[in-house]
Amino acid sequence: MTAQKNAKKEIQVPALERFLTYRLHVVNKIADRDSAQAYADRCRLPIGEARCLAAIGRYGSLSVNDLAVAANLNKGQASRCAQALTDAGLVRKSVSPEDGRGVVLSPTARGLTRYRQIIGVMEERNKDVFGCLSEREQKALSQMLDKVLSHLDVGDAQD
Numbered sequence: 001m002t003a004q005k006n007a008k009k010e011i012q013v014p015a016l017e018r019f020l021t022y023r024l025h026v027v028n029k030i031a032d033r034d035s036a037q038a039y040a041d042r043c044r045l046p047i048g049e050a051r052c053l054a055a056i057g058r059y060g061s062l063s064v065n066d067l068a069v070a071a072n073l074n075k076g077q078a079s080r081c082a083q084a085l086t087d088a089g090l091v092r093k094s095v096s097p098e099d100g101r102g103v104v105l106s107p108t109a110r111g112l113t114r115y116r117q118i119i120g121v122m123e124e125r126n127k128d129v130f131g132c133l134s135e136r137e138q139k140a141l142s143q144m145l146d147k148v149l150s151h152l153d154v155g156d157a158q159d
Contacts, residue, residue: 053085054071
């Protein structure tokens with residue numbers, strides 16, 4: 001009888017694996033690790049710089065603040081990546097026509113070539129990660145993630 005009472009008194013701690021936020025973190029960590037390796041091997045860029053160049057290539061030109069939002073980095077990280085991309089000749093900085101103090105980042109011809117490589121890696125990584133799902137499941141997951149992202153304050157991720 002005492003063993004039963006002691007068993008009832010034990011606190012049940014839920015397994016981390018049951019929490020969706022934990023599982024998303026694990027997926028993100030694995031995907032980032034594998035993506036970082038792919039960007040390094042095939043594009044010769046660290047993951048942050050690859051994502052920044054992908055954003056600049058997609059939008060054509062961005063301020064550092066807009067780059068931070070587009071690449072999901074903080075402003076300091078975006079600034080360091082922008083400088084590294086500029087030093088590598090993949091991005092050019094020019095004075096902002098709207099604000100003489102700010103800069104606008106735009107891809108160079110070499111940057112656009114590298115941007116296309118990055119997009120190819122992203123497409124392959126996407127297929128690798130989601131290849132276990134049917135097209136219908138992929139579409140449903142994408143819609144669910146869109147719904148969750150619209151529910152969350154995405155701006156908080158930049159802080």
